[in-house]
Amino acid sequence: MSQQFERVAFIGIGLIGSSLARVMIRDKLAGEIVACARTPATLDAVKSLKLADRVTHDPAEAVKGADLVVIATHLSAYAAVGKRIGDVLKPGAIVTDVGSVKQAVIRDLKPQLPSAVHFVPGHPVAGTEFSGPTAGFADLFRDRWCILTPLAGTDAKAIARVKTMWESAGMKVATMDPAHHDMVLAITSHLPHLIAYTIVGTANDLEDTLKSEVIKFSAGGFRDFTRIAASDPVFWRDVFLANREAVLAMLQRFTEDLTAMQRAIRYGEGETLERVLARTRAIRKSIVDAKQA
Amino acid sequence: MSQQFERVAFIGIGLIGSSLARVMIRDKLAGEIVACARTPATLDAVKSLKLADRVTHDPAEAVKGADLVVIATHLSAYAAVGKRIGDVLKPGAIVTDVGSVKQAVIRDLKPQLPSAVHFVPGHPVAGTEFSGPTAGFADLFRDRWCILTPLAGTDAKAIARVKTMWESAGMKVATMDPAHHDMVLAITSHLPHLIAYTIVGTANDLEDTLKSEVIKFSAGGFRDFTRIAASDPVFWRDVFLANREAVLAMLQRFTEDLTAMQRAIRYGEGETLERVLARTRAIRKSIVDAKQA
DSSP: OOOOEEEEEEESOSHHHHHHHHHHHHTTOEEEEEEEOSSHHHHHHHHHTTOOSEEESOHHHHHTTOSEEEEOSOGGGHHHHHHHHTTTSOTTOEEEEOOSOSHHHHHHHGGGSOTTSEEEOEEEOOOOSOOSGGGOOGGGGTTOEEEEOOOTTOOHHHHHHHHHHHHHTTOEEEEOOHHHHHHHHIIIIIHHHHHHHHHHHHHHTSOHHHHHHHHHTTTTTHHHHHHHTTSOHHHHHHHHHHTHHHHHHHHHHHHHHHHHHHHHHHTTOHHHHHHHHHHHHHHHHHHHHTTOO | OOOOEEEEEEESOSHHHHHHHHHHHHTTOEEEEEEEOSSHHHHHHHHHTTOOSEEESOHHHHHTTOSEEEEOSOGGGHHHHHHHHTTTSOTTOEEEEOOSOSHHHHHHHGGGSOTTSEEEOEEEOOOOSOOSGGGOOGGGGTTOEEEEOOOTTOOHHHHHHHHHHHHHTTOEEEEOOHHHHHHHHIIIIIHHHHHHHHHHHHHHTSOHHHHHHHHHTTTTTHHHHHHHTTSOHHHHHHHHHHTHHHHHHHHHHHHHHHHHHHHHHHTTOHHHHHHHHHHHHHHHHHHHHTTOO
């Protein structure tokens, strides 16, 4: 592939940022890559992995002269990053991000960005339970969806360039309203993670003898939950807080449904249970058919 | 390996039963295999897969002269099976089972079995989301745990023979009190399945446009839940009802913990959230270390 951007700045370069940097290096999409991270450990890892031409801990330094800025920090850092880079961004630059919540990102970043900059919020829906630049790999995005949530009036060419970039990484790209994105992700990702974390926490609080056997005999179901619940705690803290309204709304629905199941078990209502358990197979089949399994 | 039993009867031969039959055929553990199933479709599948020397729909016919009887039906069929075979079992025969709940199995079977028969309740902790004899495979059990819950006074040689059989299938074998087994499995398997089924059901009830996008963007977390929730509904109905007390006890703990998380999200208590999310990593590490991941 050919070069898409002269200078790309990554603000935050963990699992997602470093995977995208690897794609850019592999396909020579960027003339120059500048990486910004908060901790010396991350910067050292980026250097030894040769993921950037230059590294810095200062976001303002990183974005100077960049024609693409990719914000890939934890969500709680966005407002401060926006404040730091707002005055330094090159006119005509594109600012995009990889955050898992979009309304909060727009709320935190938009007011900080000058009108001469093109802001294209994005969310590559991909990941693993590992984090940091060493955990990244170029194929992370392959055949997954990236959701862009551009605001009304955003330059179509800027949106198209971000779309092309994610397509180069192997992603299918969809466009969506930010509030709708947050609701879809609340049920497909945020609530499953919240539940997985919670049940693993419940197991963690068991009496010691029971707990050691839970680990030993974890093959049936629980194991999958522990993998989900092994993800970065700060990342998920930020997601739950940033997408509070949608997560609470979906959690409320879930709790009602769980209470109905609890009641059916308590009163031995076999027919109710079987009916509820049977209908979930259809949605699994849809996912397998949609090649997302 | 050499022959362990002259005649083995399978009462029920789905995913688990047929996988064990495949092990027995591969390693020539049984002189003769008789398979009993309720539906002609299952019996036809067993015949065409050559999983048994004889097939029948009558449990009494199947167990005649067998020195090992493996009960592998849904849990709700155990009492009727016990009633049907009790008078026909060969003196000295071993009766074992593969049920996921052990107290209910003992309650339903034990009173039906003559004292000259050795009863060794067992639970190979292995499975997939698929069911039926075509879904089985001999390696299903490899490196997984089998839990035996023999009653006090059971013939040690009979227990040893069942243990050897599961070891031939590649399993590690543990012995446990039935009530303790039911509690461990409630948290490692039954509750995770109940939760997975419930959240997939919650998604299924969403408005149509949202639902279609949930399927499309299911990559992050939800996908794993749909796989878990694609398991056999009758199997799980029976498990939840048979292990009611332990499932309700663990569900109560989980609900308390989930409510605490909900409250922390609602009131923006970032420190509480991060602390809870961080401590689950340790239990994941224990599982990886125990080679159950």
